[in-house]
Amino acid sequence: MAFVRWFKRNLVVIGGLLTLGYLLLPNVIVTVFSFNKPKGRFNYEWQQFSLDAWRDPCGVADMCGSLSISLQIAVWATIGATILGTMIAFALVRYRFRARGAVNSLIFLPMAMPEVVMAASLLTLFLNLGAQLGFWTILIAHIMFCLSFVVTAVKARVMSMDPRLEQAAQDLYAGPAQTFLRVTLPIAAPGIAAGALLAFALSFDDFIITNFNAGSTVTFPMFVWGSAQRGTPVQINVIGTAMFIVAVLFVLAGMVVSNRRNKQKA
């Protein structure tokens, strides 16, 4: 009876943890199978423990090349989308102007559109213009679909900012540029950082839009897609595991830094 009561009281916790397990199970599998030594081309069945793939992560032809293309695109797409998106977010929150509603819908639509529709329509544009598909078309596409997410992230932060802080700065004879650089930007920074991080993750992981607009350029997700047909090298699991670890460390480091800052201020 006590157990039933305990179970009832913690139903939410149990359900939540089960969902968390569902979310993390593939990552566990990816990690475990990065130590596999598969027979044949496919790495779907456990055969034998081996460190071979970890010793030589770039041992597969073209994989690390695709990884570096993906990284370059993600970095440039993040920079582009973050700058353009932050500007739009400030305009939307800080100013009243005509066509505000239209701008808002134009920002919202790319997020409410299935990726395959955007991908196909962008390809028709490029085909009609006779553009050479490759690095640049991928970059253009990535900036386009990351933009809305950056705007949303920055907007949320700027909206919760107290305008009195800027008024105070101006009362203390700070010029517009000084106010922006010393007051506005530092307060908006977490929102901009969140938007940039989101853009990086979205761009680095994008497959559908890239698949349509890449031409013969192969990004990392496209390499993985191709390998699913040809046979997946174990090194893909190594990269997947490494990404997961790097992401966790990155977020942990960010939390430590922000905690320390909060403590200093308190």
Next chain:
Amino acid sequence: MASVTEAPLLAPQPDKKPPRKRGRLVPYWLLLPGILWLLIFFALPMVYQASTSVQTGSLEEGFKVTWHFQTYWNALADYWPQFLRSVLYAGAATILCLVLGYPLAYLIAFRAGRWRNVVLILVIAPFFTSFLIRTLAWKTILADGGPVVGALNTLHVLDVTNWLGFTSGDRVLATPLAVVCGLTYNFLPFMILPLYTSLERIDGRLHEAAGDLYAKPFTTFRKVTFPLSLPGVVSGTLLTFIPASGDYVNADLLGSTDTRMVGNVIQTQFLRILDYPTAAALSFILMAAILIMVTLYIRKSGTEDLV
């Protein structure tokens, strides 16, 4: 300092907009580059695609606009099963995401305590391992004769899903169940995060008040927590349903030819068969269908101010 940034959420703000006479053109200059980008690379392509969908011709001779609306009817007649499947699979995945994601969002918002950030990181971190790699991992998990299939078989779950037509025989891979499972998995974080955001905003005192008024925990949930989390439910279901209905990766990697969704058809038409008019028509039908469903849904749920 930290409290200052949070304050506006609680205290009413005096004047949001400092009156500004100078620089009337500033907002337009701020908007210009980004909006131009979206107009040229998002809106204009839609126009090109609209024109492509009413063209006829071939790749060798070139395509011409002939206002051939027949393409739309042909596309619908040929591919209605794929459309239907997309809606059904995406709908099933959305419901599953809601059912699975709600407890976890609730756990993070109210029960995690000092573990809150850790659990949040664990929800977000898988994002950084390429979703294709993770989807391929499901091939291992759901493999024929693997532990999951074995367990489902022992529990006679497979008998039920076979009867419902979700699986066939002793396998899960290459069946609708596998595709829905993959879709649910892929879009679960898109459900959890909005749910968590709206749950987190709920004032804990409301729960205490409900308790003080002798509401049982479940009644509190039904009458207080869930209604207040509705904005999260609505945006979560949209963020899950829309991308899921256009997805073709899960259907391709985990499904078979019998589980092809409309995304698979568009991809094949566009990139392999090179029948651009049909592909354009298909993606317009998909877009229209989603816009109609989303509009109806938002009307019904009565939360217009989502974004």
